[in-house]
Amino acid sequence: MRALVTGVAGQLGHDVVNELLRRGEEVIGSDLAATYSGVQDGTAVTTCRYVPLDITDRAAVERVMREVKPDVLIHCAAWTAVDAAEDADKRELVQKINGLGTEYLAAACREIDAKMMYISTDYVFSGQGTAPWEPDCRDFDPQNVYGMTKLYGEEAVRQQLSKYFIVRIAWVFGVNGNNFIKTMLRVGATHPELRVVNDQIGTPTYTLDLAVLLADMVETEKYGTYHATNEGGYISWYEFAKAIFEEAGMDTKVTPVTTAEYGQSKAMRPFNSRLEKKKLREQGFTPLPDWRDALHRYVKLLREEA
Ligand SMILES: NC(=O)C1=CN([C@@H]2O[C@H](COP(=O)(O)OP(=O)(O)OC[C@H]3O[C@@H](n4cnc5c(N)ncnc54)[C@H](O)[C@@H]3O)[C@@H](O)[C@H]2O)C=CC1
Numbered sequence: 001m002r003a004l005v006t007g008v009a010g011q012l013g014h015d016v017v018n019e020l021l022r023r024g025e026e027v028i029g030s031d032l033a034a035t036y037s038g039v040q041d042g043t044a045v046t047t048c049r050y051v052p053l054d055i056t057d058r059a060a061v062e063r064v065m066r067e068v069k070p071d072v073l074i075h076c077a078a079w080t081a082v083d084a085a086e087d088a089d090k091r092e093l094v095q096k097i098n099g100l101g102t103e104y105l106a107a108a109c110r111e112i113d114a115k116m117m118y119i120s121t122d123y124v125f126s127g128q129g130t131a132p133w134e135p136d137c138r139d140f141d142p143q144n145v146y147g148m149t150k151l152y153g154e155e156a157v158r159q160q161l162s163k164y165f166i167v168r169i170a171w172v173f174g175v176n177g178n179n180f181i182k183t184m185l186r187v188g189a190t191h192p193e194l195r196v197v198n199d200q201i202g203t204p205t206y207t208l209d210l211a212v213l214l215a216d217m218v219e220t221e222k223y224g225t226y227h228a229t230n231e232g233g234y235i236s237w238y239e240f241a242k243a244i245f246e247e248a249g250m251d252t253k254v255t256p257v258t259t260a261e262y263g264q265s266k267a268m269r270p271f272n273s274r275l276e277k278k279k280l281r282e283q284g285f286t287p288l289p290d291w292r293d294a295l296h297r298y299v300k301l302l303r304e305e306a
Pocket residue numbers: 006007008009010011012013030031032053054055056075076077078079080097101119120121122150169170171172173176177178
């Protein structure tokens with residue numbers, strides 16, 4: 001199988017490339033930068049063929065897809081700065097990357113008859129209520145620019161392709177980038193007490209674990225939309241922060257606050273990010289490990305890297 005992976009310089013793309021290389025697959029990584037030398041992540045060094053590609057450049061997308069001619073495109077590239085996406089001068093760019101870039105890639109997949117895997121987000125839903133969101137629920141109602149543009153990408157994939165996987169994830173953490181865990185460890189090191197919201201509920205996703213599932217999935221023809229976060233139940237950011245400090249052996253005190261008490265961020269955040277994942281088991285895929293186990297391995301890896 002020849003796989004083209006966009007966003008190789010990001011958290012997820014980096015781990016997906018490593019997982020595919022580990023399995024002996026032919027992998028071509030892609031990102032914005034002119035060159036990419038790979039990243040030491042404590043367990044492996046990414047050494048794959050690299051093709052620079054700005055996915056907002058339609059002609060470049062068509063050219064690269066025709067040249068590389070992958071059997072599968074794993075599309076991990078995105079604008080992921082959720083608050084900055086709200087800035088008036090950024091909105092168009094965010095839509096170009098998350099919306100139009102995905103549309104161009106889907107069209108190119110159709111042309112060369114490649115499978116496409118698109119990584120999406122819980123932010124396509126309203127975040128209202130307490131019931132977990134089903135993967136095939138079409139009751140979309142994104143509450144911020146990032147969510148709207150990711151939904152545009154989903155619709156483009158659904159409209160143009162039949163051989164697609166849309167995988168929605170949430171609360172992502174990986175070694176190759178910034179995330180909530182790294183922020184907590186950094187800020188907690190200099191602040192004895194932190195306020196963290198306890199009314200936004202979801203489940204973390206460790207990119208190293210997700211990469212295993214994605215590599216399993218693209219080998220199949222079990223197309224459709226899936227939800228994939230770690231197992232272990234739904235938690236609040238407050239509970240996650242407490243677990244992080246406990247795992248790291250830090251005595252930073254965490255105080256639970258509501259989103260209203262914490263103060264509004266630029267982008268609206270969903271209260272209910274519960275993603276229903278039972279479809280994974282029903283389709284014969286191995287679910288991700290418990291998030292506590294993932295956190296344990298992740299903090300250990302960060303320590304080894306330091
Ligand atoms: N980070 C999170 O908490 C969540 C992420 N997701 C989705 O998961 C996927 C992977 O996310 P991460 O690895 O965390 O993202 P990341 O921000 O670590 O990496 C994204 C990569 O996309 C690249 N990129 C940006 N604009 C590009 C362009 N015009 N052309 C080519 N490449 C471009 C960046 O250079 C970067 O390397 C994304 O689709 C994201 O929307 C979904 C839910 C939550």
